[in-house]
Amino acid sequence: MANLVMVMPYQAYLRKAQAEGFRITALWDPAEARRLFGAQAPEYLRQVAELADGFRLVDFTDRSAYAGAIREAVRETGADHVWHVGSEESMMLAHEVADELGKAVNSPRSVALLNDKLAMRTLLRDKGISSVRFATADHWTAVEPLLRDFTLPVVVKPAALSASRGVFLLTDPAELPAWHRELAGYTGPLLVEEYLRGPEFSVETMTVRGEHHVVGVTRKLLGPLPHFVERGHLFGEPETPRTRQVAAIAVELLDAAGYQCGPAHTEVILTADGPRIVESQARLGGDKIPDLIAIARGFDVKRAMFAALAGRASVPEPGGSVAHIAYFSFPPGTLHRVSGLAAVRALDFVHTLHFPFAPGDVLPETVSSKTRHGYVILTGSADAAQAHARADRVRDLIEVELR
CATH class of the missing domain: 3.30.1490.20 (ATP-grasp fold, A domain)
Known part of the structure; x- marks a missing residue:
């Protein structure tokens, strides 16, 4: 088995990596875990430690300690690679140290050209791609x-x-x-x-030895402006001339950045003048998009990224259903009572319902993906129209009363 030092691997990644032949030494920051998982962070990290082959805690904001922890983990395990496909804020230093040690999966430059919005926009301008x-x-x-x-x-x-x-x-x-x-x-x-106008998509890709494979195209549904917070995603967009255009420009960006291995999530708006790239990240799509891919296509994209690291390419079979995640956004205020949750869970097309508030909790204003009010994941829709209708039915069933 190959040894992999991985920064902030989520629990769901660990067994996938081991199934593809990797021993995982996990590095996590307790503060980052608290930001992501709140009060559940200590238990989450305990389970990561239990699943991983090795485990270390370090402060990602302490650059010296963070870099030292990576170097020490590589030295102790004889790691073949160092990888970080978690939060962008702590990603660059991990790739820089990996490059210094000769253990990089991607060059720091290629990761910066995707993750940093200014670096990406400058690259696209200089290459004459997706002019914005x-x-x-x-x-x-x-x-x-x-x-x-x-x-x-x-x-x-x-x-x-x-x-x-x-x-x-x-x-x-x-x-x-x-x-x-x-x-x-x-x-x-x-x-x-x-300001780019038009329908918005994201392109989910998996790169293996410099070859970019399109896993699929996700339709993004924006909430009210002025904030650009998605109110939902639909995975299972049929292949059409416009989705081929959207996918092609994402691949063009990955080529220009010199990206060599692993997942990428690239957001694109299809304007009247053609597709224009909004941003990209050197990781899997967030907002449960990997779960939508699994539901709609039966494809495990989390495992596929470790197969990519081992040099093996895999993509989902064509066809399948439409999977939809719809986010809740209620008026802000203190929750007095909520009803309809049991009725929603009883619907045969509801895969997951998440409403993390109890009476007395404050529902914040929705200004980012971290301040949304929960979600529902819907399965097995024949097309986008049916998925939208089902999401509307769920929203109609849930009644929230605020103080």
Whole structure:
């Protein structure tokens, strides 16, 4: 078996990796686990430690300790590779240390060209791919002078935050202070981009030895503006000329970045002038998209990424059903009572219902993927219209009363 040092492997990844012939030494940050899993974080990490072949805790924000933990784990295990396909915030240092040790799966440059929104936008401009007008600023107060070169509205976003945090549709310069508050202390580069109009998709790919395989195209359903928070995803888009266009431009980006191995998730808007790339990440799609792929196609994309690391390519068979995840977004406030959850769970097309609030809890305003109010995963729809109708039925059944 090959030895793999893996930074923040989720529980679901560990058995998949072992099934593909890897021994896993897992590195996790307790603070990152708390951010992702809340009060369940200690139990989650205990189970990771139990499943993994080796386990270490380290503070990802302490660059020296984090890099040292990777080096020590490689030295002790004789690891063949170091890999990180978790949260983007801690990804780059892991790839840099892996490259230094000769254990990199992808070059740090290729990962940066996908994950960093400014680096990606610059690459696309220089390569003449997916032309989108943009400008950069070092501070939110420097954004207003840039607006004279754009037609409002524009999209403003941080270059290095994930989960839709800080992505905002700016219709008036007077909204800049409100956007600044949503950045919550972020101090990196900022982007101003032309507002792209059209249906939005994501392309799920798996790269094996530099060859990019399209797993499928996901239709993204946006919630209300000015925030770009998805209210749902549909996996199982039929292959059509437009989805082939969308997939092709994602593959073009991966080629330009020099990406060599593993999953990528690339978001694309199909404008009247053709497909335009929004952003990309060197990891699996979030928001339960891997679960939708498994439901709609019977394909285990989590295991497939470890097969890719071993040099084996696999893609789902064509056909199948449409799987849908629909997110809840209720008015913000203190929850007094909720009803209809049992009725929803009793529906034969409901795979999973998640509503993590009890009376007395505060429902926050939905401004990022982390502040949504739960979700339902629906199975076996014949097409998108049926999936939408089923999601509407679920939303109609759930009644929330706020104080």
